[in-house]
Amino acid sequence: MLFRSDLAVDLGEVDGAPYISMEYVDGEDLSTLIKRIGRLPQDKGVELARQLCAGIAAAHDKGVLHRDLKPSNILINKKGQLLITDFGLAGLAEHVQADARSGTPAYMAPEQALAQLENVDERTDIFLLGGVLYEILTKQPPYMGSSVVDVVRLAQSCHIVRPEMLAPEAN
Numbered sequence: 001m002l003f004r005s006d007l008a009v010d011l012g013e014v015d016g017a018p019y020i021s022m023e024y025v026d027g028e029d030l031s032t033l034i035k036r037i038g039r040l041p042q043d044k045g046v047e048l049a050r051q052l053c054a055g056i057a058a059a060h061d062k063g064v065l066h067r068d069l070k071p072s073n074i075l076i077n078k079k080g081q082l083l084i085t086d087f088g089l090a091g092l093a094e095h096v097q098a099d100a101r102s103g104t105p106a107y108m109a110p111e112q113a114l115a116q117l118e119n120v121d122e123r124t125d126i127f128l129l130g131g132v133l134y135e136i137l138t139k140q141p142p143y144m145g146s147s148v149v150d151v152v153r154l155a156q157s158c159h160i161v162r163p164e165m166l167a168p169e170a171n
Contacts, residue, residue: 025077048136
């Protein structure tokens, strides 16, 4: 399961210093996996895509927006199960108060990069999800630019290289 409420997480304080302790996941992040093996086999990519979609849906069902979904925030354990991690920028959909620009520039939705806080909602995560799925299929992010401005301009223009151009064998 992707978004789990049963993960072993402990918050506390020792000698005035706060700590967070989380479950160890024996595996690697999706970014490392893609770098190590290249484009994922189609059946594995579809399996991970299904798990990822289910996890984001589960988070949204609880009213949680991730806002920083990217391959390095997705772990795959030794059993092939996918876990979404790093909810550091997450918030409840109805109470998103933080800087809308928070996130990773290469993976940001246009409304995040442009700090349009009123437009940051579940659709933002779905945009990010699409970018991760694109990378699973092609082994590269959908929009590559030298700056946030370049990436936003490309995303807003909907100029994207069709996945089959980068991975013709995926058809």
